[in-house]
Amino acid sequence: MPAEVRTSFEAELDAPVSKRRVPIKSTNPVNLDGLLECFQVVRTSLYVSVAPCHIANPINGIKAQHLDPLIMTYFAKGQGVVLSYSNIVVSKEHHSLDTDDQPITITKVGDSTPFSFMWITVDLLIWHPQIGDTLEGYIYMQTASHIGLLVHDTFNASIKFRNIPQDWEFVPSQADEFGESEELTDAKSSKFRSYGYWADGSGTKVEGKITFTVRAIHSTGRMLSVEGSLVSPESELDAQPVFQERRTSTAMSPVANKHMKFDDEPSEVTEIAEPTDDVLPTYEKDGENALSSDSDDSSD
Structure with a gap:
């Protein structure tokens, strides 16, 4: 399943100052501490299947097959993490009365599957963070590249290096610089290892x-992670690296485009002069050559 990323700061940073949009305002309520409450109750409709073993009590079957697996997972339709559910109601089209005028639930079963299908409505309690929300998290990890947080001791959040104030400084752990003994390392293997800490401007x-x-x-599959920032979008823009394009003068451009090798010595070329004699060379047969050479030997 492809990852879903919801972000707003990138578009605002790339746009000109005069054309920047007003930051997205969260619809979550604010509590007395100035933090936003991300817990919401969402009522939704689902088309679910019921196995034959749950046909006598379809509500329990719906809970076991569909609603229980949703707990603590990302639900795309509600754009949040499901924490609990309540008020399960089967659609009215599946309501009927038996021969004793008692209410029962009916559903259709096809020829291709023993499963029955029905519509239900259910209330879901979800954690629904929005871009621009002000949240509070507990620091559980600090490295030179990011800060790891836990929101409500449950949900993961991270703050990357570029979203940390520029006057903050990372102080690495001395144990990482000089190493630890094997016994001490084994003793701490089951505990959190500190890579250092961040210090603010003071x-x-x-x-x-x-x-x-x-x-x-960021939502991938059924997992949700939050990326946070400790700086404003303007400060984040100032923290980006600046790239300056090198310019070349027109006088130096031919030299700059010419490929030169300094390691190889220039090769010497020896020219062979063309013959001045206009007489073309002739070739004799091997037999005639042999006879002429024998006659010359006999005359001697």
Whole structure:
């Protein structure tokens, strides 16, 4: 399944200043601490199948087959992570009465499969972060390339190097520089290993919980991850590397385009002069040559 990425800052940074759009405003409510509440209840309709073993109690079958596997996974229709469900209602078209006028659930079964299908509506409690939300996360990992966070002690978030303030400095761990003994390494193998820590502009170690802004949301399959930022979009633009194009003068352009080798010595060319004699060379047969040579020997 292809990855889904929702982001807004890239388009704003590439656009001219006069044409930049107003940042997307989140629809999540704000609590008393100034943080956004990302928990929502979404009512949705699903077309589900029921196995023959659950035909006597289709609600339990729907829970086991379809709703329970959704817990703690990304649900694309609700654009969030499902935390729980409630109020399962089967569509009215599947309601009927038996011979004793008792309500029952009916459904159609085709010739090609023993499974029956029906429409249901259900309320889903989801965690639905939006771009621009202000969230709080607990730092569980710090490296020179990013900061790892846990939101609500459950959801993963990360802040990349380019989204960290420029006056912050990463202080590497001394153990990484000088190494550790094998016994100490084995003792810490089951624990989190510290790669160092970030210090803010005043030199204070950054740890515990920090507040960040949601910059992008990545969803791959049933997993969801949040990318955050500690700087404004304008500061992020200033942190990007600047590339200057090298210009070449017109006088130097022919020399610059010419391929030159300095390691190889210039090769010497020896010219052979053409013969001045206009007489063309002739060839004699081997027999005549042999007779002439024998006659010359006998005369001697």
